[in-house]
Amino acid sequence: xxxxxxxxxxxxxxxxxxxxxxxxxxxxxxxxxxxxxxxxxxxxxxxxxxxxxxxxxxxxxxxxxxxxxxxxxxxxxxxxxxxxxxxxxxxxxxxxxxxxxxxxxxxxxxxxxxxxxxxxxxxxxxxxxxxxxxxxxxxxx
Amino acid sequence: xxxxxxxxxxxxxxxxxxxxxxxxxxxxxxxxxxxxxxxxxxxxxxxxxxxxxxxxxxxxxxxxxxxxxxxxxxxxxxxxxxxxxxxxxxxxxxxxxxxxxxxxxxxxxxxxxxxxxxxxxxxxxxxxxxxxxxxxxxxxx
Amino acid sequence: xxxxxxxxxxxxxxxxxxxxxxxxxxxxxxxxxxxxxxxxxxxxxxxxxxxxxxxxxxxxxxxxxxxxxxxxxxxxxxxxxxxxxxxxxxxxxxxxxxxxxxxxxxxxxxxxxxxxxxxxxxxxxxxxxxxxxxxxxxxxx
Amino acid sequence: xxxxxxxxxxxxxxxxxxxxxxxxxxxxxxxxxxxxxxxxxxxxxxxxxxxxxxxxxxxxxxxxxxxxxxxxxxxxxxxxxxxxxxxxxxxxxxxxxxxxxxxxxxxxxxxxxxxxxxxxxxxxxxxxxxxxxxxxxxxxx
Numbered sequence: 053x054x055x056x057x058x059x060x061x062x063x064x065x066x067x068x069x070x071x072x073x074x075x076x077x078x079x080x081x082x083x084x085x086x087x088x089x090x091x092x093x094x095x096x097x098x099x100x101x102x103x104x105x106x107x108x109x110x111x112x113x114x115x116x117x118x119x120x121x122x123x124x125x126x127x128x129x130x131x132x133x134x135x136x137x138x139x140x141x142x143x144x145x146x147x148x149x150x151x152x153x154x155x156x157x158x159x160x161x162x163x164x165x166x167x168x169x170x171x172x173x174x175x176x177x178x179x180x181x182x183x184x185x186x187x188x189x190x191x192x193x
Numbered sequence: 194x195x196x197x198x199x200x201x202x203x204x205x206x207x208x209x210x211x212x213x214x215x216x217x218x219x220x221x222x223x224x225x226x227x228x229x230x231x232x233x234x235x236x237x238x239x240x241x242x243x244x245x246x247x248x249x250x251x252x253x254x255x256x257x258x259x260x261x262x263x264x265x266x267x268x269x270x271x272x273x274x275x276x277x278x279x280x281x282x283x284x285x286x287x288x289x290x291x292x293x294x295x296x297x298x299x300x301x302x303x304x305x306x307x308x309x310x311x312x313x314x315x316x317x318x319x320x321x322x323x324x325x326x327x328x329x330x331x332x333x334x
Numbered sequence: 335x336x337x338x339x340x341x342x343x344x345x346x347x348x349x350x351x352x353x354x355x356x357x358x359x360x361x362x363x364x365x366x367x368x369x370x371x372x373x374x375x376x377x378x379x380x381x382x383x384x385x386x387x388x389x390x391x392x393x394x395x396x397x398x399x400x401x402x403x404x405x406x407x408x409x410x411x412x413x414x415x416x417x418x419x420x421x422x423x424x425x426x427x428x429x430x431x432x433x434x435x436x437x438x439x440x441x442x443x444x445x446x447x448x449x450x451x452x453x454x455x456x457x458x459x460x461x462x463x464x465x466x467x468x469x470x471x472x473x474x475x
Numbered sequence: 476x477x478x479x480x481x482x483x484x485x486x487x488x489x490x491x492x493x494x495x496x497x498x499x500x501x502x503x504x505x506x507x508x509x510x511x512x513x514x515x516x517x518x519x520x521x522x523x524x525x526x527x528x529x530x531x532x533x534x535x536x537x538x539x540x541x542x543x544x545x546x547x548x549x550x551x552x553x554x555x556x557x558x559x560x561x562x563x564x565x566x567x568x569x570x571x572x573x574x575x576x577x578x579x580x581x582x583x584x585x586x587x588x589x590x591x592x593x594x595x596x597x598x599x600x601x602x603x604x605x606x607x608x609x610x611x612x613x614x615x616x
């Protein structure tokens with residue numbers, strides 16, 4: 053990740069951007085949470101009909117039926133929108149999103165211990181291939 | 194935002210976390226986009242029946258009907274989940290999310306020029322009060 | 335609701351529509367659930383910056399800043415898309431959606447008993463005005 | 476679909492259910508659109524880590540890692556919630572959802588003509604197998 057683009061600096065640019073355009077009255081936490089959810093769905097929309105394999109190739113332009121990178125540009129755009137609304141949401145509520153994530157990873161490391169491996173253990177087949185489900189998920193709280 | 198929690202470092206922790214638990218087969222871009230969207234909806238769920246005013250008080254514990262901070266903890270948790278899946282999505286596709294956001298803000302500054310103010314101009318009433326809609330939005334592309 | 339448009343008949347039209355265009359391979363339950371979620375977010379997008387009052391006026395064309403009914407047409411369109419994907423999802427999994435809803439309402443009637451009113455009881459102020467939260471919700475399971 | 480459960484009748488039950496519990500103040504179109512979106516995401520959550528094949532087996536109890544039908548019950552529950560909020564949304568805005576869907580299918584039949592087949596034509600491989608994308612979609616407006 054490029055050092056030039058500090059997260060806190062980008063958050064401040066977003067806050068200033070909205071203030072100069074007098075958009076604060078619209079930026080209630082409720083509205084920003086809705087907007088974040090809408091942008092996340094727009095990112096999902098790019099993938100909704102793709103196979104898992106096509107979805108993995110989306111940035112190379114091979115996943116968009118010869119679109120020549122159209123999907124890649126859309127992905128970058130939606131990813132930026134999701135982060136933009138997340139940072140604005142956190143700014144309005146004075147939430148330190150990096151501290152929140154760090155604390156969550158700490159909790160998840162306790163909740164989901166790494167299965168111990170005996171040295172000779174042959175790695176199990178990947179769950180998706182063996183028909184199993186992902187055993188648990190950090191966000192399934 | 195605390196300096197201790199560098200975004201790139203947190204992203205690496207998430208990548209390592211998934212690798213140690215052999216979750217990579219599940220972490221296709223499509224699945225991570227779905228999970229991101231689900232977490233954003235869980236954040237929205239906290240606000241779905243709140244008035245704009247209640248939504249603004251959600252971190253103080255006044256917005257949750259005397260829940261004593263239960264909503265605040267949920268908000269922190271969902272915010273962390275949204276960022277976690279966004280960073281994992283970007284890691285899998287080798288996307289620099291901060292560069293993507295920086296480029297998007299640059300584009301939006303051209304697209305949404307700041308309305309010029311004559312010095313004596315009385316600020317217009319906030320759009321939400323005057324019955325108007327937010328004139329345009331950076332993510333409406 | 336007009337009698338001409340029977341739900342089962344519309345569901346059959348959707349199934350035939352997809353079959354004639356050879357879209358079945360795309361219509362896995364997972365993909366249809368993603369598409370349903372995307373369409374629901376597109377409906378939400380229309381309302382994301384509106385006040386509660388503006389949202390109530392959206393079909394009269396007053397909620398869209400003089401859009402002359404543009405929002406109303408969008409609402410009808412998105413509502414149709416949500417139902418279309420819900421019916422296709424249920425067709426693929428052989429789910430009787432009306433029976434599912436009927437059973438759910440039955441369960442909710444047991445779960446959320448109607449508060450008894452003494453005859454002289456003055457109706458309480460509406461919860462949104464009294465600062466309270468919706469006490470419980472049929473879908474909060 | 477069982478005749479006993481008429482859509483209009485279920486919609487009326489939902490309206491009465493909310494009225495008896497004095498929930499109307501919460502049921503603005505904006506809030507109901509948010510709730511609909513949240514429920515659609517909860518349906519998607521069931522499928523987020525499943526392969527396409529596992530997602531097709533979700534009602535048989537084989538898709539939930541031996542959960543013995545737990546996923547099937549969740550699917551029925553979420554499907555009912557999605558329809559419930561869609562019907563309540565339409566009731567509040569006086570929208571005839573079946574007419575909206577019928578009109579949308581009419582438009583889509585003009586927009587997406589069925590590709591003509593010469594009698595001897597060998598059916599093309601399903602798009603998902605041939606690496607192509609779904610050529611177009613009724614909801615992509």
